[in-house]
Amino acid sequence: xxxxxxxxRVVGDAHAGRAGAAVLADASEQRAFAGRADAVVAPAxxxxxxxxxxxxxxxxxxxxxxxxxxxxxxxxxxxxGGVVLDLGRLDRLRAFEPEGWRMEVEAxxxxxxxxxxxxxxxxxxxxxxxxxxxxxxxxxxxxNAGGPHAFxxxxxxxxxxxxxxxxxxxxxxRVGGPVRKDVAGLDLKRLLIGSEGVxxxxxxxxxxxxxxxxxxxxxxxxxxxxxxxxxxxxTLLASGVQPAVLEFLDAGAVAAAAGAFPGAGLGAGAGxxxxxxxxxxxxxxxxxxxxxxEVLGEEGEIVHAPEDLAGVRALxxxxxxxxxxxxxxxxGKLSEDIAVPPERLAEAVAGTVEIGARHGLPACSWxxxxxxxxxxxxxxxxxxxGELARAQRAAHELFDLAVALGxxxxxxxxxxxxxxxxxxxxxxxxxxxxxxxxxxxxDPKGLFNPxxxx
Amino acid sequence: xxxxxxxxRVVGDAHAGRAGAAVLADASEQRAFAGRADAVVAPAxxxxxxxxxxxxxxxxxxxxxxxxxxxxxxxxxxxxGGVVLDLGRLDRLRAFEPEGWRMEVEAxxxxxxxxxxxxxxxxxxxxxxxxxxxxxxxxxxxxNAGGPHAFxxxxxxxxxxxxxxxxxxxxxxRVGGPVRKDVAGLDLKRLLIGSEGVxxxxxxxxxxxxxxxxxxxxxxxxxxxxxxxxxxxxTLLASGVQPAVLEFLDAGAVAAAAGAFPGAGLGAGAGxxxxxxxxxxxxxxxxxxxxxxEVLGEEGEIVHAPEDLAGVRALxxxxxxxxxxxxxxxxGKLSEDIAVPPERLAEAVAGTVEIGARHGLPACSWxxxxxxxxxxxxxxxxxxxGELARAQRAAHELFDLAVALGxxxxxxxxxxxxxxxxxxxxxxxxxxxxxxxxxxxxDPKGLFNPxxxx
Numbered sequence: 048x049x050x051x052x053x054x055x056r057v058v059g060d061a062h063a064g065r066a067g068a069a070v071l072a073d074a075s076e077q078r079a080f081a082g083r084a085d086a087v088v089a090p091a092x093x094x095x096x097x098x099x100x101x102x103x104x105x106x107x108x109x110x111x112x113x114x115x116x117x118x119x120x121x122x123x124x125x126x127x128g129g130v131v132l133d134l135g136r137l138d139r140l141r142a143f144e145p146e147g148w149r150m151e152v153e154a155x156x157x158x159x160x161x162x163x164x165x166x167x168x169x170x171x172x173x174x175x176x177x178x179x180x181x182x183x184x185x186x187x188x189x190x191n192a193g194g195p196h197a198f199x200x201x202x203x204x205x206x207x208x209x210x211x212x213x214x215x216x217x218x219x220x221r222v223g224g225p226v227r228k229d230v231a232g233l234d235l236k237r238l239l240i241g242s243e244g245v246x247x248x249x250x251x252x253x254x255x256x257x258x259x260x261x262x263x264x265x266x267x268x269x270x271x272x273x274x275x276x277x278x279x280x281x282t283l284l285a286s287g288v289q290p291a292v293l294e295f296l297d298a299g300a301v302a303a304a305a306g307a308f309p310g311a312g313l314g315a316g317a318g319x320x321x322x323x324x325x326x327x328x329x330x331x332x333x334x335x336x337x338x339x340x341e342v343l344g345e346e347g348e349i350v351h352a353p354e355d356l357a358g359v360r361a362l363x364x365x366x367x368x369x370x371x372x373x374x375x376x377x378x379g380k381l382s383e384d385i386a387v388p389p390e391r392l393a394e395a396v397a398g399t400v401e402i403g404a405r406h407g408l409p410a411c412s413w414x415x416x417x418x419x420x421x422x423x424x425x426x427x428x429x430x431x432x433g434e435l436a437r438a439q440r441a442a443h444e445l446f447d448l449a450v451a452l453g454x455x456x457x458x459x460x461x462x463x464x465x466x467x468x469x470x471x472x473x474x475x476x477x478x479x480x481x482x483x484x485x486x487x488x489x490d491p492k493g494l495f496n497p498x499x500x501x
Numbered sequence: 502x503x504x505x506x507x508x509x510r511v512v513g514d515a516h517a518g519r520a521g522a523a524v525l526a527d528a529s530e531q532r533a534f535a536g537r538a539d540a541v542v543a544p545a546x547x548x549x550x551x552x553x554x555x556x557x558x559x560x561x562x563x564x565x566x567x568x569x570x571x572x573x574x575x576x577x578x579x580x581x582g583g584v585v586l587d588l589g590r591l592d593r594l595r596a597f598e599p600e601g602w603r604m605e606v607e608a609x610x611x612x613x614x615x616x617x618x619x620x621x622x623x624x625x626x627x628x629x630x631x632x633x634x635x636x637x638x639x640x641x642x643x644x645n646a647g648g649p650h651a652f653x654x655x656x657x658x659x660x661x662x663x664x665x666x667x668x669x670x671x672x673x674x675r676v677g678g679p680v681r682k683d684v685a686g687l688d689l690k691r692l693l694i695g696s697e698g699v700x701x702x703x704x705x706x707x708x709x710x711x712x713x714x715x716x717x718x719x720x721x722x723x724x725x726x727x728x729x730x731x732x733x734x735x736t737l738l739a740s741g742v743q744p745a746v747l748e749f750l751d752a753g754a755v756a757a758a759a760g761a762f763p764g765a766g767l768g769a770g771a772g773x774x775x776x777x778x779x780x781x782x783x784x785x786x787x788x789x790x791x792x793x794x795e796v797l798g799e800e801g802e803i804v805h806a807p808e809d810l811a812g813v814r815a816l817x818x819x820x821x822x823x824x825x826x827x828x829x830x831x832x833g834k835l836s837e838d839i840a841v842p843p844e845r846l847a848e849a850v851a852g853t854v855e856i857g858a859r860h861g862l863p864a865c866s867w868x869x870x871x872x873x874x875x876x877x878x879x880x881x882x883x884x885x886x887g888e889l890a891r892a893q894r895a896a897h898e899l900f901d902l903a904v905a906l907g908x909x910x911x912x913x914x915x916x917x918x919x920x921x922x923x924x925x926x927x928x929x930x931x932x933x934x935x936x937x938x939x940x941x942x943x944d945p946k947g948l949f950n951p952x953x954x955x
Contacts, residue, residue, distance in 0.1 A: 227872045228912040237691035258741040287712040331785030418681045458682040488938030
């Protein structure tokens with residue numbers, strides 16, 4: 048086993064070994080998608096990452112970086128053998144400068160830990176992708192992850208001012224830094240954000256923070272159907288009110304998650320749900336909450352609007368669990384994350400159900416209404432290979448729909464390995480040429496996360 | 502004059518000609534910096550831009566794109582002959598979708614016109630760089646321009662969801678679009694933002710908007726010196742209050758602009774000024790204003806806090822004019838835009854004056870305190886070449902100071918032609934290699950804005 052032996056010399060005996068099943072899949076496992084790798088290596092710090100990359104680059108060994116393994120597009124799944132580079136040991140807080148509203152963290156720190164550290168000083172890191180306990184900030188940066196608060200506050204990339212990364216053939220570089228504004232040279236930091244590890248390995252990041260809002264007050268309204276929900280959404284966007292969060296669940300998602308809903312029981316008439324949140328100072332949040340109640344209640348029924356912290360937290364825990372409730376329907380799912388202009392949301396919601404029906408699969412969607420970002424989901428029996436194949440064909444049609452509505456095939460999960468063939472269908476040849484040209488500049492041997500993103 | 506004749510065939514007789522003095526300089530003219538070009542061409546639309554680029558690419562002619570000519574780093578100044586590509590005729594509003602909080606505009610639209618169009622529908626485009634009446638949105642995108650509201654709302658790039666650009670050898674491409682979230686493939690849109698025209702020519706952009714804040718209430722406080730101002734700034738950042746704007750003027754800038762100050766007369770004791778603004782709903786803005794008055798008034802004197810719209814507008818007009826008031830001192834200036842961590846602001850302010858003194862030049866600074874972004878300025882007599890040379894040496898030292906304080910040599914103006922030698926001093930060789938590699942992918946002949954940015 049010369050590969051593992053060699054890597055042990057770089058990172059120590061305890062931190063390199065055979066690649067077990069745990070590092071060959073990610074949260075997209077419901078698609079029976081798993082890779083193969085010759086070794087897993089867990090460097091201690093950026094210098095060891097550089098040493099591993101140098102060794103791999105010298106020996107033409109593929110490198111698949113891995114954060115929390117919570118990705119949904121196969122981005123962390125090794126598809127070409129070689130080494131899985133587990134960044135979990137790079138979990139240090141390098142600097143915390145609360146008076147400058149910033150921190151520097153290593154890539155392997157859990158997203159929830161980033162949030163917790165910020166909160167200790169009354170500060171806030173707004174990006175809140177779904178699997179915060181599993182995902183790492185490095186993974187969030189690699190996919191430019193979103194989440195409910197992206198509506199008002201932007202996605203992960205909006206909060207990164209500097210990156211440390213290991214590039215080929217094994218060198219640590221820094222782009223950007225603690226400063227909040229920097230326009231010196233081409234923005235390689237922004238190019239690395241969302242690059243899914245195909246250009247280099249992010250090892251640490253300077254994150255921008257803001258004072259945590261003192262109050263956050265959600266309002267939940269239900270509508271008889273998606274058309275009525277769309278009217279409420281459009282009216283709200285036109286009203287001048289600015290919520291921090293603007294989520295939705297369609298009829299199927301509401302039905303799946305209704306049992307655990309922390310408010311009053313949801314009747315059978317809940318054909319569509321909007322969840323908005325007002326935030327800011329207590330005065331501001333209360334004022335916006337009042338407007339939300341008015342606008343969302345015009346044509347809908349306000350079913351829940353907790354004002355106590357426990358009630359608010361329970362609501363968001365429930366929202367986090369929607370995905371699990373949906374899986375519980377049939378044991379498995381294939382979930383995509385298309386995005387469309389928000390005024391086309393109802394069309395995408397209806398289209399998801401129609402496409403599922405054409406392939407004999409129940410379907411539903413939920414997600415980030417304000418960003419027009421849908422988790423369009425086909426429910427399936429994981430043991431039934433035929434259903435999975437049908438779901439994959441359905442996803443194909445779903446992407447056509449997203450593009451036809453003026454949208455994109457991925458709003459926040461990334462392309463990974465699973466959506467690559469679809470990306471190629473929609474990308475202009477000139478854009479593809481540039482993408483591959485940039486890739487070749489960073490990674491002339493094509494060893495960084497092969498088979499992903501581009 | 503075959504070049505001009507050929508270009509006239511592409512854009513029509515009226516829209517190509519000899520390059521007059523007006524297109525050979527930008528707002529950095531106080532440095533006696535002007536270029537040379539063989540022709541100026543003003544295409545009507547993206548298709549004509551592509552045709553001009555195709556012609557230039559075929560004939561190895563350099564292309565210098567030009568927006569409003571308000572840049573301060575020589576980014577729009579042709580330094581290698583060839584063609585100045587004036588984008589002023591691409592000034593159309595292509596789409597306005599207020600219910601989706603977005604518009605698509607062509608690159609030549611004035612920044613002030615973008616703002617005006619948004620306001621007509623109660624919406625707001627937050628980026629507000631200094632020369633909004635002269636600058637174009639394309640120029641703002643090319644430099645990723647900032648402005649006072651960048652403190653809370655981010656720089657131009659945060660508000661661009663899609664770009665149309667002409668790339669080599671003369672093709673119109675689109676990256677991103679109207680959708681607010683998109684992680685499909687490498688983020689070429691973000692790479693083009695801030696690239697100063699060296700990768701391609703931005704011809705149109707989808708811009709994200711938000712509802713205009715109903716209220717914006719500024720508070721102006723003065724302090725005996727920069728150290729006291731720094732304490733107030735740090736206390737404010739630590740207080741949990743989140744202003745929309747957080748500007749400063751040092752003693753020299755206050756003295757230069759005091760005469761026009763729209764509040765009560767500024768005494769000689771005004772050694773440092775902070776200008777903060779609370780915004781949001783009327784309730785929220787009033788609450789934050791109260792906190793600003795308290796925190797900034799602790800150690801400082803509140804000299805102005807207008808609540809009426811006319812008073813607020815007068816204050817910001819005055820702030821916009823600071824640069825002119827400073828020029829008026831000696832007839833000329835060399836102004837840089839370093840950025841440092843905000844808790845090092847006072848050091849950068851003192852350092853600016855010290856460096857000026859070493860070179861026999863009065864100096865002052867003002868700018869965006871919350872972002873640590875200083876317009877560090879050396880005052881000079883424009884007719885005195887010796888003073889200009891001394892100011893350039895002083896700027897050199899200023900960049901050393903910015904980097905030593907953990908900052909950058911350009912927070913918002915860009916590198917252009919003028920700061921290129923300085924960028925090279927501070928850039929790691931590996932980063933430079935990547936920058937030039939990316940440039941070569943987009944522009945193998947090196948014809949897009951040669952001599953700039955990288």
